[in-house]
Amino acid sequence: MSFQVVRTSHAEYFVTDLSRARAFYVDTLGFVLTSEDEEHLYLRGLEDRVHHNLVLTLADHAGAGHVGFRVASPADLDELETLAQHQGLFHQRVRDNTEFGVGDALRVQDPFGFPIEFFYETRAVPWMLQAYDAYHGAAVMRLDHVNYLTPDIGACAAWYQEKLQFQLSEYTVSVENGRDRLWGAWLRRKQTSHDLAIANGAGPRFHHASFIAESQATLLRVADILAAKGAVNHIERGPGRHGTTNAFFLYLRDPDGNRIELFTGDYLAVEPDWQPVRWDLNDPRRATFWGAEAPSRWFNEAMNVYHWDTGEAMAVRAATLPDRPDSVD
Amino acid sequence: MSFQVVRTSHAEYFVTDLSRARAFYVDTLGFVLTSEDEEHLYLRGLEDRVHHNLVLTLADHAGAGHVGFRVASPADLDELETLAQHQGLFHQRVRDNTEFGVGDALRVQDPFGFPIEFFYETRAVPWMLQAYDAYHGAAVMRLDHVNYLTPDIGACAAWYQEKLQFQLSEYTVSVENGRDRLWGAWLRRKQTSHDLAIANGAGPRFHHASFIAESQATLLRVADILAAKGAVNHIERGPGRHGTTNAFFLYLRDPDGNRIELFTGDYLAVEPDWQPVRWDLNDPRRATFWGAEAPSRWFNEAMNVYHWDTGEAMAVRAATLPDRPDSVD
Amino acid sequence: MSFQVVRTSHAEYFVTDLSRARAFYVDTLGFVLTSEDEEHLYLRGLEDRVHHNLVLTLADHAGAGHVGFRVASPADLDELETLAQHQGLFHQRVRDNTEFGVGDALRVQDPFGFPIEFFYETRAVPWMLQAYDAYHGAAVMRLDHVNYLTPDIGACAAWYQEKLQFQLSEYTVSVENGRDRLWGAWLRRKQTSHDLAIANGAGPRFHHASFIAESQATLLRVADILAAKGAVNHIERGPGRHGTTNAFFLYLRDPDGNRIELFTGDYLAVEPDWQPVRWDLNDPRRATFWGAEAPSRWFNEAMNVYHWDTGEAMAVRAATLPDRPDSVD
Amino acid sequence: MSFQVVRTSHAEYFVTDLSRARAFYVDTLGFVLTSEDEEHLYLRGLEDRVHHNLVLTLADHAGAGHVGFRVASPADLDELETLAQHQGLFHQRVRDNTEFGVGDALRVQDPFGFPIEFFYETRAVPWMLQAYDAYHGAAVMRLDHVNYLTPDIGACAAWYQEKLQFQLSEYTVSVENGRDRLWGAWLRRKQTSHDLAIANGAGPRFHHASFIAESQATLLRVADILAAKGAVNHIERGPGRHGTTNAFFLYLRDPDGNRIELFTGDYLAVEPDWQPVRWDLNDPRRATFWGAEAPSRWFNEAMNVYHWDTGEAMAVRAATLPDRPDSVD
Ligand SMILES: [Ca+2]
Ligand SMILES: [Fe+2]
Ligand SMILES: [Fe+2]
Ligand SMILES: [Fe+2]
Ligand SMILES: [Fe+2]
Structure with a gap:
């Protein structure tokens, strides 16, 4: 094909x-x-x-x-x-x-x-890249990636690689008895760190969609603006730098509790002989490069997904692997 | 007194x-x-x-x-x-x-x-410092300083120091026959590089008022916004870094042609034994630290000032010293 | 006097x-x-x-x-x-x-x-402000302030104001039965938010000295550098923005466990009729404007101080007021 | 093929x-x-x-x-x-x-x-992306593109598109008698604005190679460092923002006079139906979005290229189209 x-x-x-x-x-x-x-x-x-x-x-x-x-x-x-x-x-x-x-x-x-x-087709729209008078907030530039939770992490990551030709940029392993078991996969089609991250967890659930902020400064500014508006509770995690992908991040909850990430500063992945980066789930720099833990609700909560045909929420199965580092409650 | x-x-x-x-x-x-x-x-x-x-x-x-x-x-x-x-x-x-x-x-x-x-007195206003939802454009924070042009540079700088207790932070000299002649003075009352700059030139004329931008990034962003709005002609000089004061700057003309400066990143001047910094008018790093010349209209044009009593424009006398570096037309 | x-x-x-x-x-x-x-x-x-x-x-x-x-x-x-x-x-x-x-x-x-x-006197040193080839790390610019812990918060803040003419920029109160009790004071001599912060806690102990980083970006970069060097454990709290003072901060422990803060972006406090800013100890935006809690060890641990004469550590008395927000363990 | x-x-x-x-x-x-x-x-x-x-x-x-x-x-x-x-x-x-x-x-x-x-093959090297203790200067991240000058702009741009499958991201035209004549082409293989820019001019000559700086801030910092080192003469043009590609730029001359560009902040070009962006050579925002002219030596001077076989400099033929905007000397 x-x-x-x-x-x-x-x-x-x-x-x-x-x-x-x-x-x-x-x-x-x-x-x-x-x-x-x-x-x-x-x-x-x-x-x-x-x-x-x-x-x-x-x-x-x-x-x-x-x-x-x-x-x-x-x-x-x-x-x-x-x-x-x-x-x-x-x-x-x-x-x-x-x-x-x-x-x-x-x-x-x-x-x-x-x-x-x-x-393939999408309706034409004006390109706003140099419409600087329209930039505000985090100045959202584009969608970067989405993040799935599934108990079938191994099979799911394999399917997107084998059937849809996604490439593996980075991966996290849970080490058991000295053996690596795949815990998370960062998969790309476009030439950046990823288009799709898949993590081990109860699922199928949708963890977040991640959008590029113009810069570190605008990503930080959104936290300031939310605080100024009295909406501090929308800030769930960060700002910080990820170990995996190297990007700056800020996780937010929208007014309905849906999670999004703002993201900036990963890398281009262009080389045809790319060697995937391996991370240990318990490496303190993996999730936040500076060592801060994600709050436990960031691990516990995620969005339901639904069936195209019935519109019903997909049944959620528990994870069989540990779904978070040892250090998180 | x-x-x-x-x-x-x-x-x-x-x-x-x-x-x-x-x-x-x-x-x-x-x-x-x-x-x-x-x-x-x-x-x-x-x-x-x-x-x-x-x-x-x-x-x-x-x-x-x-x-x-x-x-x-x-x-x-x-x-x-x-x-x-x-x-x-x-x-x-x-x-x-x-x-x-x-x-x-x-x-x-x-x-x-x-x-x-x-x-002394001023009407109370809300402090907007943490009203981040109101920040936009350059995010103007406060007035920093004003800049005068006068042919009486020596006497004028002395008067503000002796009669109003301004302190000299930096100064520029025009070197003639090996002797320094004062060409410009950066004078402060508050604890930053200056409140008042006085430069040699035809005068009395007012060169600019200078306002603090929140950051380098917002100062640069205003240039982007002006360009996006098709108002590139409002940008007169910069962005760049000054040698004198070390600050980032951008000179703009308002729709009437009045000049303002956006300014950020000079320094605190707190020490009681401050030694003024001396600059040679012809030092290529003086005006723009990176060596770019100011355009000649930045030297040629300035605003009239008026008499409190009559409202008439003050007569302008020519400068007797050279009013710009040798390298500027 | x-x-x-x-x-x-x-x-x-x-x-x-x-x-x-x-x-x-x-x-x-x-x-x-x-x-x-x-x-x-x-x-x-x-x-x-x-x-x-x-x-x-x-x-x-x-x-x-x-x-x-x-x-x-x-x-x-x-x-x-x-x-x-x-x-x-x-x-x-x-x-x-x-x-x-x-x-x-x-x-x-x-x-x-x-x-x-x-x-008064200090030995002359070269001014490195424009020695940009020497900037690295956080690019430490100057000392900003020091922070004391004392059970005598009311008397201590009063003494520095009344005897040494410090001025109150901001203060935190612990509200008990509808009445404000002073919990912390941000006091200044130079024209910035503070030279000395005093907080309620077991003391006399020294919480931290705080140094200005060149910018948000260099403050964040130090966290990156510490992580790159495998020294993530030196990062204690932040980076984040303070509610009080509005500054960006990062708290670090040195290799001996002494605490310092890197700090940037508070404000000028110049106006002669300055009205101090009041914060409630339990305001979620007070300590970190974005709502994140300080870790409990940030509240629990501080440095001993010593007597000039004997060299012995000063005895530490417990605080009588609550020494942290209700939400921190 | x-x-x-x-x-x-x-x-x-x-x-x-x-x-x-x-x-x-x-x-x-x-x-x-x-x-x-x-x-x-x-x-x-x-x-x-x-x-x-x-x-x-x-x-x-x-x-x-x-x-x-x-x-x-x-x-x-x-x-x-x-x-x-x-x-x-x-x-x-x-x-x-x-x-x-x-x-x-x-x-x-x-x-x-x-x-x-x-x-295809290249010797493996350590990835320094998170070796933040090695970042300094502009923090050069990767090569972005190279820039050719040729009098055969039309044929040259066509060859790289037709024979090597480069795609056209943006182009500049010189308008003559109401007709567009191709003046410059920004061509890409990787998913950014370009890998190769080709401009009309006496040639074959090599105008510059362009390298990604980590950020606007590090690109600006290099200008500071060069000035601090007394090497202001290495700064040829900028810093500024390009109209074409939208990127921040700084053109430098190395100690031998070779030209490089530092570059940051263009865009991802991923969409399969990309419509190339058209610029008029005389648009004041084209070269520098903020309206500043490039200095004439930036147009006049470029590097020789040599024959693989003989090692001799390739003969340079003059351009037949105007090689710069009307407003540049
Ligand atoms: Ca508690
Ligand atoms: Fe859809
Ligand atoms: Fe007035
Ligand atoms: Fe001392
Ligand atoms: Fe080669």
């Missing part, structure tokens, strides 16, 4: 109040509002040339909708449909604008329960 | 269109609008506890109004009045709110033709 | 290994080494015009030596000696270079047990 | 004094020295996983050696050899370590006179 997944391109979150969500994502964080209707906000970053990198869909609950992967050509959808058939996965072709701003698409429930979507 | 000038506290500029000025100073640069009336905008910085650091007064011409120096106590005004009398200077006591937001004041035309004002 | 304390000018720490301390303070953090002898390292910042802002003295234990306050003129020492006499405090005049690089000095044990020193 | 050029991977410069060059590139700018011999310095960036991004070769003159393009697999060299044969270009296969640290390579003189090289 010869399709190419280009990148992770958008995520969908469920929110219970669109105007409250708009205040958070657009006014405070600095997303660009591409368009909206009564049930959706379509958001993008200042650097984006796609219609949206985040769809907020009105619902009666929080949670993660789906992840949209962009492919290199319309014909790739056929190839991917064949793959889904062979794998016996739920899949469905949908027409242009079934999701507003997105062309013909292929919806698939992956083998681990995550609802994903492939598409 | 025992008065204390605390700092340079505000400047007044004449503008011909208040709404255009507001768009520039408030929307683009990031000043806080304290209040306004039909003939004035009263602006301050995010760090200010005074009512305004810049008054924009509607007029039929551009130009500099006056400079307001804050003193340490109301009684200081009497001491300063005595000084003005002894010196035979035009002076006038004005009541509370003659300038809105300012208490009783003493207006003086200094011996070199500059209209200045002393006051 | 007419003396003027200009600023907190230096601190002394005891260390057990000078070469290990030099690697930490000079190589990693970016202090400038002014001079050294077999028992001392004399360090300063890149912006300093004083001989040292930190003396590291070889000892068989960690701990805080004394705090040096600079005064405005040599005659101020006589005035302060009279004050010490009237107050019945241990005091001692010492000659030029008793502490290397410092002129004649007056040593005093303050009423709360802290060993302090007043001096 | 199915080869893939991965990226522009290294450049070679001639220098007349290796120790002087080392002081400039390694000590001042912050390149990592991978290895050296009597005739070469092999430099790389902190983010590099290749042996070098710049080779400095001892010679009796300054100038540009060659440009090294990395390919995706060893077999790509055969494909490229066939291409060179078909095109009638000078080409030569060289063995492992003919250039130290580089595997088997194919050397080609391109149709426009530029000496280029293709290779």
